[in-house]
Amino acid sequence: MAVTLSLSVNGKPVHATVDPRTLLVELLRNHLGLTGTHVGCDTAQCGACTVLVDDRAVKACNVLAAQMEGAKVVTIEGIAAADGTLHPMQAAFKECHGLQCGFCTTGMVMSAIDLVNRHPKASEAKIREELEGNLCRCTGYHNIVKAVQHGAAAMGK
Amino acid sequence: MYAFELHHAKSVADASAALSRTGGKALAGGQSLVAAMKLRLAQPGHLVDLSGIPELKGIRREGDHLVIGAMTRHADVVSSEAVKGAIPALAALAEGIGDRQVRNMGTIGGSIANNDPAADWPAAVLGLGATVVTSKRKIAADEFFKGMFETALAEGEIITAVSFPVPKKAAYAKFPNPASRFALVGVFVAQTGAGTRVAVTGAASSVFRSKAHEDALAKDWSAAAAKAVRTPDANLNSDLHGTAAYRAHLVSVMASRAVGATH
Numbered sequence: 001m002a003v004t005l006s007l008s009v010n011g012k013p014v015h016a017t018v019d020p021r022t023l024l025v026e027l028l029r030n031h032l033g034l035t036g037t038h039v040g041c042d043t044a045q046c047g048a049c050t051v052l053v054d055d056r057a058v059k060a061c062n063v064l065a066a067q068m069e070g071a072k073v074v075t076i077e078g079i080a081a082a083d084g085t086l087h088p089m090q091a092a093f094k095e096c097h098g099l100q101c102g103f104c105t106t107g108m109v110m111s112a113i114d115l116v117n118r119h120p121k122a123s124e125a126k127i128r129e130e131l132e133g134n135l136c137r138c139t140g141y142h143n144i145v146k147a148v149q150h151g152a153a154a155m156g157k
Numbered sequence: 158m159y160a161f162e163l164h165h166a167k168s169v170a171d172a173s174a175a176l177s178r179t180g181g182k183a184l185a186g187g188q189s190l191v192a193a194m195k196l197r198l199a200q201p202g203h204l205v206d207l208s209g210i211p212e213l214k215g216i217r218r219e220g221d222h223l224v225i226g227a228m229t230r231h232a233d234v235v236s237s238e239a240v241k242g243a244i245p246a247l248a249a250l251a252e253g254i255g256d257r258q259v260r261n262m263g264t265i266g267g268s269i270a271n272n273d274p275a276a277d278w279p280a281a282v283l284g285l286g287a288t289v290v291t292s293k294r295k296i297a298a299d300e301f302f303k304g305m306f307e308t309a310l311a312e313g314e315i316i317t318a319v320s321f322p323v324p325k326k327a328a329y330a331k332f333p334n335p336a337s338r339f340a341l342v343g344v345f346v347a348q349t350g351a352g353t354r355v356a357v358t359g360a361a362s363s364v365f366r367s368k369a370h371e372d373a374l375a376k377d378w379s380a381a382a383a384k385a386v387r388t389p390d391a392n393l394n395s396d397l398h399g400t401a402a403y404r405a406h407l408v409s410v411m412a413s414r415a416v417g418a419t420h
């Protein structure tokens with residue numbers, strides 16, 4: 001039997017009736033067309049599917065959409081300003097060349113926002129440790145860490 | 158994933174009734190259960206979601222005990238001042254579970270109900286001699302963990318909280334598998350009001366107490382004493398990650414690191 005859900009996605013109310021098996025990432029990509037959230041591994045390892053749930057980074061491939069009743073979900077599509085100005089963390093990834101193919105990037109950016117919200121002054125070592133749940137197959141970690149440092153500084157302003 | 162029905166429980170009584178009626182499984186954070194269902198390693202016909210039950214959340218100090226609600230997320234244990242003040246070893250243990258995203262969803266109750274042989278929480282629960290509080294009764298840690306993925310929980314019984322006695326000293330050290338970050342061996346050591354306790358996870362089919370380490374540390378609480386103990390490897394796991402002999406060696410190394418980290 002289908003379940004009926006009410007949640008908010010990128011600030012807009014969403015009412016959905018889904019098969020209980022539906023994963024959050026499937027709700028976002030297939031039902032809502034928000035394809036910025038990527039599926040890299042589908043086994044909770046790579047972090048490409050990371051979104052914010054009530055301001056916390058969560059792997060959207062490893063939670064059911066039905067667990068999101070009443071939650072506030074934010075995806076990569078929801079972080080830029082209304083006029084299209086990039087979020088400081090997005091701008092920092094662009095500036096520091098924090099991506100190659102871009103597949104891991106949306107998850108990296110969402111994790112980085114959660115990281116900076118909790119540790120505004122994180123050291124380089126702390127950033128590396130906190131990004132443990134996000135893998136970059138292009139192995140661009142050096143510039144990713146630099147981007148997070150830049151982004152953290154910009155978010156603090 | 159196989160098809161299932163989902164129920165959003167509003168209260169513990171509601172959840173127990175739904176579980177008993179359907180023979181289903183309780184859904185906590187889902188970080189192990191959803192993954193197992195996707196791989197078709199688990200196929201419950203019904204899931205009862207516990208996330209909407211407010212009384213299962215939160216951390217509070219009750220006299221000489223620290224009580225952690227079953228649906229408290231690992232990340233909330235990490236950042237809790239009450240935990241850091243009473244039993245900092247628990248905050249450190251929670252911070253070593255999985256990765257940040259997993260800690261944001263996964264719960265203490267879910268972890269111990271699942272009783273994965275390599276999970277971290279069972280080591281703390283057994284190592285401190287905690288009490289598992291359920292919808293029906295209170296279960297001592299020594300009676301709770303029954304075997305691989307097996308606990309004393311009955312059909313329809315739900316963990317509501319875990320009550321940890323505040324120890325004199327405690328610490329946890331683990332040797333994580335470099336890929337999965339699960340404990341190849343993790344050891345929790347504690348000096349409690351009820352004596353010295355040492356619990357080992359990751360090494361065998363379920364968490365267990367190492368009597369030899371407890372005896373040695375009761376006489377001499379030192380890293381050297383912990384390291385000198387020889388752990389028998391008879392019942393330990395051998396797999397592609399390590400032999401039983403290697404794990405037996407790691408038990409004493411992790412025990413000594415844990416003792417060295419207490420203060």
Ligand code: FES
Nearest residue numbers: 040041042047061
């Ligand atoms: S797709 Fe979710 S963690 Fe890889």
Ligand code: FES
Nearest residue numbers: 100104136137138
């Ligand atoms: S930029 Fe290609 S996976 Fe990270």
